[in-house]
Amino acid sequence: MSEQKALQNVRQEIDALDEKIQTLINARTALAHQVAEIKQQQADQSDFYRPEREAMILRRVMERNTGPLPDKEMARLFREIMSACLAAEKPLSIAYLGPEGSFTQSAALKHFGGSAELLPVSTIANVFSAVETEHACYGVVPVENSTEGMVSHTLDRFISSSLKINGEVSLRIHHYLLGKGENLSDVKTVYAHPQALAQCRQWLGDQLPQAALIPLDSNAEAARRVSTMDETAAAIAASNAAEIYNLTVLANNIEDEAGNTTRFLVIGRQDVGPSGADKTALLVSTKNKPGALQKLLQPLAENQISMSRIESRPSRKGIWEYVFFIDIEGHSQDSAVADALAKLESESSMFRVLGAYPKAVL
Amino acid sequence: MSEQKALQNVRQEIDALDEKIQTLINARTALAHQVAEIKQQQADQSDFYRPEREAMILRRVMERNTGPLPDKEMARLFREIMSACLAAEKPLSIAYLGPEGSFTQSAALKHFGGSAELLPVSTIANVFSAVETEHACYGVVPVENSTEGMVSHTLDRFISSSLKINGEVSLRIHHYLLGKGENLSDVKTVYAHPQALAQCRQWLGDQLPQAALIPLDSNAEAARRVSTMDETAAAIAASNAAEIYNLTVLANNIEDEAGNTTRFLVIGRQDVGPSGADKTALLVSTKNKPGALQKLLQPLAENQISMSRIESRPSRKGIWEYVFFIDIEGHSQDSAVADALAKLESESSMFRVLGAYPKAVL
Numbered sequence: 001m002s003e004q005k006a007l008q009n010v011r012q013e014i015d016a017l018d019e020k021i022q023t024l025i026n027a028r029t030a031l032a033h034q035v036a037e038i039k040q041q042q043a044d045q046s047d048f049y050r051p052e053r054e055a056m057i058l059r060r061v062m063e064r065n066t067g068p069l070p071d072k073e074m075a076r077l078f079r080e081i082m083s084a085c086l087a088a089e090k091p092l093s094i095a096y097l098g099p100e101g102s103f104t105q106s107a108a109l110k111h112f113g114g115s116a117e118l119l120p121v122s123t124i125a126n127v128f129s130a131v132e133t134e135h136a137c138y139g140v141v142p143v144e145n146s147t148e149g150m151v152s153h154t155l156d157r158f159i160s161s162s163l164k165i166n167g168e169v170s171l172r173i174h175h176y177l178l179g180k181g182e183n184l185s186d187v188k189t190v191y192a193h194p195q196a197l198a199q200c201r202q203w204l205g206d207q208l209p210q211a212a213l214i215p216l217d218s219n220a221e222a223a224r225r226v227s228t229m230d231e232t233a234a235a236i237a238a239s240n241a242a243e244i245y246n247l248t249v250l251a252n253n254i255e256d257e258a259g260n261t262t263r264f265l266v267i268g269r270q271d272v273g274p275s276g277a278d279k280t281a282l283l284v285s286t287k288n289k290p291g292a293l294q295k296l297l298q299p300l301a302e303n304q305i306s307m308s309r310i311e312s313r314p315s316r317k318g319i320w321e322y323v324f325f326i327d328i329e330g331h332s333q334d335s336a337v338a339d340a341l342a343k344l345e346s347e348s349s350m351f352r353v354l355g356a357y358p359k360a361v362l
Numbered sequence: 363m364s365e366q367k368a369l370q371n372v373r374q375e376i377d378a379l380d381e382k383i384q385t386l387i388n389a390r391t392a393l394a395h396q397v398a399e400i401k402q403q404q405a406d407q408s409d410f411y412r413p414e415r416e417a418m419i420l421r422r423v424m425e426r427n428t429g430p431l432p433d434k435e436m437a438r439l440f441r442e443i444m445s446a447c448l449a450a451e452k453p454l455s456i457a458y459l460g461p462e463g464s465f466t467q468s469a470a471l472k473h474f475g476g477s478a479e480l481l482p483v484s485t486i487a488n489v490f491s492a493v494e495t496e497h498a499c500y501g502v503v504p505v506e507n508s509t510e511g512m513v514s515h516t517l518d519r520f521i522s523s524s525l526k527i528n529g530e531v532s533l534r535i536h537h538y539l540l541g542k543g544e545n546l547s548d549v550k551t552v553y554a555h556p557q558a559l560a561q562c563r564q565w566l567g568d569q570l571p572q573a574a575l576i577p578l579d580s581n582a583e584a585a586r587r588v589s590t591m592d593e594t595a596a597a598i599a600a601s602n603a604a605e606i607y608n609l610t611v612l613a614n615n616i617e618d619e620a621g622n623t624t625r626f627l628v629i630g631r632q633d634v635g636p637s638g639a640d641k642t643a644l645l646v647s648t649k650n651k652p653g654a655l656q657k658l659l660q661p662l663a664e665n666q667i668s669m670s671r672i673e674s675r676p677s678r679k680g681i682w683e684y685v686f687f688i689d690i691e692g693h694s695q696d697s698a699v700a701d702a703l704a705k706l707e708s709e710s711s712m713f714r715v716l717g718a719y720p721k722a723v724l
Contacts, residue, residue, distance in 0.1 A: 003400050003403055003404055006400050007397060007400050007401070010393055010396045010397050010400065011397070011415075013393050014390060014393050014394070014397075015419070015422075017386055017389055017390045017393065018390070018419065018423065018440065019426070020386055021383060021386045021387065021390070021443070022423060022426070022427065022436060022440075024379055024382055024383045024386070025383065025431060025436065025439060026427075026428060026429060026430060026431050026436075027379055028376060028379045028380070028383070029429075029430045029431040030430055031372055031375055031376050031379065032376070033430060034372045035369060035372050035373070035376075038365050038368050038369050038372065039369070041365055042365055053373075057377070057380065060377075061380065061384060064381070064384070065384065065388075066388060067388060067391075068388060068391045068392055068395060068450055069387060069388050069391040069446060069447070069450050070450065073446045073449065073450065073477060074384060074387065074388075074446075076442070076446070076476060076477075077387060077439075077442055077443060077446055078380065078384075080438070080439055080442050080476075081383070081439060084431060084435045084436075084438070084439055085431070087435065088430055088431050088432065088435065098601045098602070098604065098605060098611075099600070099601045099602030099603075099604065099605045100465075100535075100536075100600070100601045100602065103462075114438060114442075115435060115438075119611070119614050120538075120601040120604070120611065120614075121604075121611055122604040122605050122608065122609060122610060122611065123608075126610065126611075174462075176482075182491075238461075238462070239460045239461045239462045239482040240460070240461030240462065241461075242460060242461065242482070242483075242484040243460060243461045243484050246484065246485075247484060248484060248488060249460075249481065249482065249483055249484065249488075252481050252482075
């Protein structure tokens with residue numbers, strides 16, 4: 001059989017498969033419609049989207065995947081299939097910190113898929129308002145960058161809002177080697193924030209073993225400085241620095257591991273049930289006396305609950321009172337967690353569960 | 363049967379369907395691997411991605427679609443499935459005009475799907491270089507905005523490059539009503555470019571029938587002006603203007619039709635075969651004498667070939683010589699087109715087919 005003929009045969013098989021896949025996706029859309037109809041007879045009509053069920057489906061897709069398509073790619077396809085099925089029923093409107101093209105838009109797309117209706121909003125406060133006033137079903141806001149720390153606007157807004165955290169999204173921000181020249185081989189000196197240098201150590205060792213590595217206060221400062229130098233200088237920075245300082249991308253995605261990530265929160269008006277792998281976010285305040293925080297956190301340790309993050313913010317009520325944002329592993333409805341939270345609450349001057357939500361799957 | 367039980371049954375059916383879909387997608391990935399293996403035995407090993415075959419598959423998906431999932435949504439899912447299958451074989455690297463988050467990135471994602479490896483590059487010239495030097499398989503550059511006209515950098519670069527146009531992408535840019543207040547009902551005056559006012563006429567008539575409509579030079583100028591006024595003023599602009607001028611989005615996607623689009627070109631090193639619904643882009647130069655252009659274009663009219671666009675640019679060779687970028691309907695290998703192009707070539711002082719490529723499907 002000639003190669004051309006062989007190719008034609010395989011392509012016919014692909015076409016036949018495509019037709020079957022299409023039929024099944026349409027059947028799935030029809031079933032999603034049945035789900036919506038049943039729910040419409042129930043009291044809570046806004047509950048079309050169930051974050052915990054989506055997370056469970058995606059995890060199952062990854063667990064049972066035998067390949068050859070990689071697990072994450074398969075989960076990404078199912079995220080899109082679910083997004084399309086849901087939109088055929090009732091398009092989800094998602095307010096996000098704009099403008100269009102922002103990283104928060106990418107996060108909203110990653111979480112809700114390409115079929116959601118995305119509404120850019122100009123401030124974090126306006127994302128909250130859009131969801132509070134039911135202009136949007138959900139909102140997406142940045143909350144934490146691995147190199148820049150917490151986004152305080154977002155945390156502060158939770159103090160006055162009754163919205164719940166319904167999910168989280170992690171977005172990897174890539175490192176680029178930027179320079180004035182055209183060739184990597186011209187580079188003799190690399191400038192960057194020490195953390196960026198550390199995150200790219202292996203790549204730098206392989207590709208530029210002779211280069212001097214100069215730590216600076218920020219990657220943006222490194223890019224700015226390199227823009228005033230010759231082609232032997234290069235900076236590690238985000239891709240938008242290339243645009244701002246008119247530098248060339250000498251190499252991309254040079255980080256050794258997923259070091260540089262930005263974390264986003266999905267906010268909504270309802271609580272989310274347990275998915276089997278969840279986090280709970282707490283807002284807690286305590287009196288400012290020695291040992292108060294240690295005492296406050298004791299119930300978590302006693303119940304073997306890991307705390308993945310704690311962040312203090314000044315409360316707006318009193319000069320010396322602080323509030324703490326605490327992320328713990330598990331769902332607030334899990335019995336061990338519920339037990340610890342009850343004790344924690346009794347020790348706090350203020351206590352609120354900001355939300356319990358599925359851990360990011362993708 | 364209780365509603366809860368009914369819901370559970372439908373969800374079990376969905377889970378069973380998902381498992382079948384997953385099995386078929388993995389089978390498709392295996393077949394794509396066979397295609398790659400057959401191609402590896404052929405001479406041209408870089409030819410994994412075939413734009414014309416992708417376009418044909420997507421059109422067939424839309425034609426045979428019976429719903430309930432809408433045709434475009436179904437095609438979007440197949441774009442993602444093909445993207446994932448291709449990446450499992452050999453990830454396509456795509457250079458685009460960055461930074462990350464630019465509209466060109468959205469265009470690259472729309473055309474190549476979420477599994478392609480996207481490389482932001484700081485200038486249009488660098489997108490061309492990245493493809494010419496084989497740092498990237500393909501490039502994506504903006505070429506035309508419906509309100510701002512052609513992107514001259516891109517056209518000029520084709521004069522000196524041997525790259526081919528392999529595809530086109532249209533991206534809809536939405537209009538937003540931006541203001542200082544919170545409520546649409548406060549708005550008494552709307553500022554915008556006349557074209558934007560025209561594109562939103564129906565929406566304005568329905569929602570703000572009493573408002574005065576004031577034309578200005580640009581939507582950006584309208585947003586700037588509104589930022590200095592009170593809550594009775596509003597501007598029609600793109601969402602990033604809200605960020606820049608600290609305005610609130612009072613309403614989104616207010617355009618009556620898809621008026622405001624940006625068009626992008628996919629550039630590559632190879633020619634693309636006919637897909638059945640194609641365009642051909644030409645670069646033509648003629649002597650600057652009266653009637654020369656009319657005479658040049660006559661073969662197109664005689665062969666009933668529609669010209670969808672013509673744009674003149676000064677050539678860099680002589681002061682009075684112009685080059686023309688001409689888009690025609692059909693593929694340069696179609697017999698009527700080939701016939702007309704042969705005649706057109708004989709009348710030109712310079713003639714090049716910049717590329718024949720499938721019309722945008724999505």
